[in-house]
Amino acid sequence: MARKVTVYDVAQRAGVSSATVSFAFTRPEKIKPETVRTVMAAADELGYVPSASARGLALGRTGAIGIYSYDYVLDPGDDVAPPAGAVPSGRLFPLYADEVQRGAQLECRRRGYALMLGGNRVPDHLPHLIEVAGRVDGLIVFAGALSAEALAKVTARIPVVELGGEERAGARTVLVDNRSGMEALTRHLLADHGYRRLAYLGELGTPEFVGRRTGFVAALDAAGVPVPDVVPSHPGDDESTRRAVAALLRAEERPEVVVCDTDQSALVAIDALRAAGLSVPGDIAVTGFDGILAGRLVDPVLTTVRQPMEEVGRAAVASLVAAIGRREQSAPDTLTCTFLRGGTCGTH
């Protein structure tokens, strides 16, 4: 932690000007090879580490991309250091946001950007957001993390890409084709299994859920099969799912398959059905949506639709990088889901 070594120090040591040092690093082809070597040697000997702050100031960009998540991504109590040696209790499995972050991280490395992690337990905490925004050339935010005003404010400064929101004018977004994914899954149930009595557990609270429902309905319509109502069930609210299952079991005719709009619901539904003495998929089939890890660990493996989470992170970065510096407003990326046939949809 000796005094900082600057371009000037390197320049002096190499017997050139600071400009030459700068060029030697950024545009070596403009400088006589020998001079470049001299400069590099001097830099090396001095232990020169260019200041990103100074460079960022001069260039007007930082070379970093931020990812801003919030609250529901974090465990309660994360702010407090846990007792040493404790075995982590919750959040054993990577969640949606973790996988997205990983994708973003990989894509950043690939493109030579640094990734800054921001986030807060308080949704829409403007000062904190601004703090992050001031450090980066582009920002990834999860839908729901920020109010429209906060988003607008940041967007006025740097490109922002929103994940999982709805397509909106002036906003960069990475969308996932929930509709097609659910349609494919539903077609499988109809065509390959021959099911005709389907139940649908879920909600219509966000554009993503609406998309899933739309795909479901489309497949049924195309097959001329009657469309069941949405039985309310919310991921994270296990009770709602159990109530939904109970309602299904009270019905006159039991459905052949329960289509759930999230894996989380599906896993709870399976649990509830089995608790009621039914075999899954022997007596009744169940499907999910998302492709979270937990779904692959149940027996049999959950039939579901996998969202390309890592790819979402990558696409977000790609979109930002394309936007940085230019002012072009790219069309939203739309990524496709993959049908994952597991064992819970029945033995054909």
Add this chain to the structure above:
Amino acid sequence: MARKVTVYDVAQRAGVSSATVSFAFTRPEKIKPETVRTVMAAADELGYVPSASARGLALGRTGAIGIYSYDYVLDPGDDVAPPAGAVPSGRLFPLYADEVQRGAQLECRRRGYALMLGGNRVPDHLPHLIEVAGRVDGLIVFAGALSAEALAKVTARIPVVELGGEERAGARTVLVDNRSGMEALTRHLLADHGYRRLAYLGELGTPEFVGRRTGFVAALDAAGVPVPDVVPSHPGDDESTRRAVAALLRAEERPEVVVCDTDQSALVAIDALRAAGLSVPGDIAVTGFDGILAGRLVDPVLTTVRQPMEEVGRAAVASLVAAIGRREQSAPDTLTCTFLRGGTCGTH
């Protein structure tokens, strides 16, 4: 992405000087409350987002901490975007570095620092390292990621904490007591299971691995049991582990237990043994080291030693924050491991 709003714009709008704006943000108590309000209002209307670069330049610090991981933490091919829709093949579960990173992330948030992710597939890639180092006030590096020279160079500029390296003068470190952990596990195998023919899969590439091996040897020596050689196996290089297992199976006398120096290797070893028609732990026992999630999900649960990974990340950040600005040289943190008895070590 309109023209950047600066302190000067805000100052003009608020009818004050740029210094007052600066103070209003950083030391509001120094400024008349009404003036502060005026400034804030102006900033808000203008959509002022302070530039971290400029601030960093002026202050001489960035407010960010970096974490530098490398190579074996990443999947091969990570540099290349995978085909869309591909189901992620490996790395489904958080690995050692992920959990450490998570701890660092949480601790950074708690302390108001941003976390920058850096890293490279090429170990010891100096330019890339420098690039990261120039952005942060302190750097966390995984042992083995950097040569001593590279480390020294960066350490001359900013505080660096090395994870899992060896205690060395002038270097900040967070150590984990690998030796004791492995010793405890080995004692369990000797004393509780009565094993006498043990095999050891692993390497000695970093101090951590050396520590594990040392603990293993110590336990055997204490019991007067012959010490087997290290059969080379590297986490992330599944083939090396499979070769190691094949070598064991070719030996005259099959070992009773295969002690692996990472969970990753242990899981592959189990797979290879079972593929060879052996039952684990029926025919042969296996143990790991690290305590990653994947080990808890196999059947039976992997017997291992858990490192306090999240705590390692937290401790690293804490150490850096303490060091930033001061020049004090704290003693290395040493964290303890926990023996986790699973089912793969045999049914006693």
Add this chain to the structure above:
DNA sequence: ATGAAAGCGCTAACAC
């Protein structure tokens, strides 16, 4: 091919 010099936006003495 290289040097001189003017910023980039913010902070912090130091004046007033």
Add this chain to the structure above:
DNA sequence: GTGTTAGCGCTTTCAT
């Protein structure tokens, strides 16, 4: 309590 001003380290015309 607030304004003036001199940097922080790097990039980049514009000269030479």
